[in-house]
Structures are given as C-alpha cells and as structure tokens.
Amino acid sequence: MPRSRTALRSGGVAIRLTLLSTVVLGIAYPLAVWGVAQVALPGPANGSLLRDANGVVVGSAHIGQSFAASKTVSAASAARWFQSRPSAAGTGYDANASSPSNLGPNNPTLTHAIDQAKAAIAKADHVDPATIPADAVTASGSGLDPDISPAYADEQVARVAAARGLSVTAVRNLVAAHTHGRQLGFLGEPTVNVLELNLALTALHD
Known part of the structure; x- marks a missing residue:
C-alpha cells in the first residue's frame, strides 16, 4: 500500500478518534454528571x-x-x-x-x-x-x-x-x-x- 494512502488512512482514524473522544468526554460525560447531580444533589450542584x-x-x-x-x-x-x-x-x-x-x-x-x-x-x-x-x-x-x-x-x-x-x-x-x-x-x-x-x-x- 502506498505511503500516501497509509498516511491518509491514519489521519482519518485520528480525526474520527478525536471527534468520538470530544463527543463522549467533552459532551456526553459532562452532561451525564450534571444530570445526576441535578437529581441527586441539586443544592450543592448549583452552588x-x-x-x-x-x-x-x-x-x-x-x-x-x-x-x-x-x-x-x-x-x-x-x-x-x-x-x-x-x-x-x-x-x-x-x-x-x-x-x-x-x-x-x-x-x-x-x-x-x-x-x-x-x-x-x-x-x-x-x-x-x-x-x-x-x-x-x-x-x-x-x-x-x-x-x-x-x-x-x-x-x-x-x-x-x-x-x-x-x-x-x-x-x-x-x-x-x-x-x-x-x-x-x-x-x-x-x-x-x-x-x-x-x-x-x-x-x-x-
């Protein structure tokens, strides 16, 4: 396989992994923690x-x-x-x-x-x-x-x-x-x- 195609494929994997990590760790996880806190401890969660x-x-x-x-x-x-x-x-x-x-x-x-x-x-x-x-x-x-x-x-x-x-x-x-x-x-x-x-x-x- 040509090196250019290997590099392109590796770059695509990196981009997809970055997007997945952003969605899971940057959006889904914080929202889940916020939601649990609002239900379990709304007072402390809001200051x-x-x-x-x-x-x-x-x-x-x-x-x-x-x-x-x-x-x-x-x-x-x-x-x-x-x-x-x-x-x-x-x-x-x-x-x-x-x-x-x-x-x-x-x-x-x-x-x-x-x-x-x-x-x-x-x-x-x-x-x-x-x-x-x-x-x-x-x-x-x-x-x-x-x-x-x-x-x-x-x-x-x-x-x-x-x-x-x-x-x-x-x-x-x-x-x-x-x-x-x-x-x-x-x-x-x-x-x-x-x-x-x-x-x-x-x-x-x-």
Missing part, C-alpha cells in the same frame, strides 16, 4: 445558594461575606448582625482572589492588625480581649471561610440581642440550632455558618 425570605439569592453557603461597618453600613446596623472572620482575599471575600495573608505569626503587620481587631471586638462586644477566639481576628487560608467557631458566635450573642431588642436566650438558642457538629462525628471542629445564622436571625421575633 449551595442561600435565599432570603423573598426568595432573593443573597450568597452561597460556601463563601463568606462581610457584615461589618463600612462606608455604606453604619456601626449601629453592623451591630445587628453576627460578624464573619476576617478575610485576606482581595478586598475581602473575593472568590476571584482567594488567598491567605501569607504573613508569619511574628510579622509586625499581622500582630498589629490582630491587636487592632481585638481592641475593636472587645469594645463592640464588651468582652476581655484575652478571651476573644482566634478565628475572630485571623483570616482563613482561603479568605472565603463562611463559618466561625461556636465560641465566636456565642461571644456576639449579647451584642446582637441588645441591638435587635431580643432576649439573650432567644439568640443563643438560634446559634445552637445553627451549629454544625464535626463531620462524621470526629472530623474537624463544630462550626456556625454566618450567612445562614443571619438569615435565620431576620425571621426571629422575641
């Missing part, structure tokens, strides 16, 4: 989106967001919400710039920021700076952590209750109801999803 009482998407259960005072949020308004842990992702909680601060524990910039954060939290929550949990003043490795420790959530209960005119017991019970235990009973630590907790807070009436 674990959380909605307010009006059905409006307000965020994802997997990405933290800020509830702190800012140029558009007054200190009084911020006091009504449970606060997230700090973020070093971009300008804060930026999913396109997920990262830690990359500052070592003895870095003066980090220690100064921690001292400032402790002072601010101590003033807002009326607590001893020495009792403030570590996650209240340090960012996570991703900068997107949506959870805080039950200790940090409990520390904020009195402030939130006072700002909303609710009883401490009612708010503390809400925190307990939204505390997630260890995975499989032994992996990780208990956590509180801040966005989920704040959404539930809006529906709480004393």
Whole structure:
C-alpha cells in the first residue's frame, strides 16, 4: 500500500478518534454528571445558594461575606448582625482572589492588625480581649471561610440581642440550632455558618 494512502488512512482514524473522544468526554460525560447531580444533589450542584425570605439569592453557603461597618453600613446596623472572620482575599471575600495573608505569626503587620481587631471586638462586644477566639481576628487560608467557631458566635450573642431588642436566650438558642457538629462525628471542629445564622436571625421575633 502506498505511503500516501497509509498516511491518509491514519489521519482519518485520528480525526474520527478525536471527534468520538470530544463527543463522549467533552459532551456526553459532562452532561451525564450534571444530570445526576441535578437529581441527586441539586443544592450543592448549583452552588449551595442561600435565599432570603423573598426568595432573593443573597450568597452561597460556601463563601463568606462581610457584615461589618463600612462606608455604606453604619456601626449601629453592623451591630445587628453576627460578624464573619476576617478575610485576606482581595478586598475581602473575593472568590476571584482567594488567598491567605501569607504573613508569619511574628510579622509586625499581622500582630498589629490582630491587636487592632481585638481592641475593636472587645469594645463592640464588651468582652476581655484575652478571651476573644482566634478565628475572630485571623483570616482563613482561603479568605472565603463562611463559618466561625461556636465560641465566636456565642461571644456576639449579647451584642446582637441588645441591638435587635431580643432576649439573650432567644439568640443563643438560634446559634445552637445553627451549629454544625464535626463531620462524621470526629472530623474537624463544630462550626456556625454566618450567612445562614443571619438569615435565620431576620425571621426571629422575641
């Protein structure tokens, strides 16, 4: 068989194999995985989106967001919400710039920021700076952590209750109801999803 015909035949086989692989692996397989996910786990498959009482998407259960005072949020308004842990992702909680601060524990910039954060939290929550949990003043490795420790959530209960005119017991019970235990009973630590907790807070009436 002439070499030209052999090369042409080999080229045809390669093209057909490429097309078949594209259809199977690039179209059929992704569609099959997407379809199974939509049936079995539609929530996580679509980003674990959380909605307010009006059905409006307000965020994802997997990405933290800020509830702190800012140029558009007054200190009084911020006091009504449970606060997230700090973020070093971009300008804060930026999913396109997920990262830690990359500052070592003895870095003066980090220690100064921690001292400032402790002072601010101590003033807002009326607590001893020495009792403030570590996650209240340090960012996570991703900068997107949506959870805080039950200790940090409990520390904020009195402030939130006072700002909303609710009883401490009612708010503390809400925190307990939204505390997630260890995975499989032994992996990780208990956590509180801040966005989920704040959404539930809006529906709480004393």
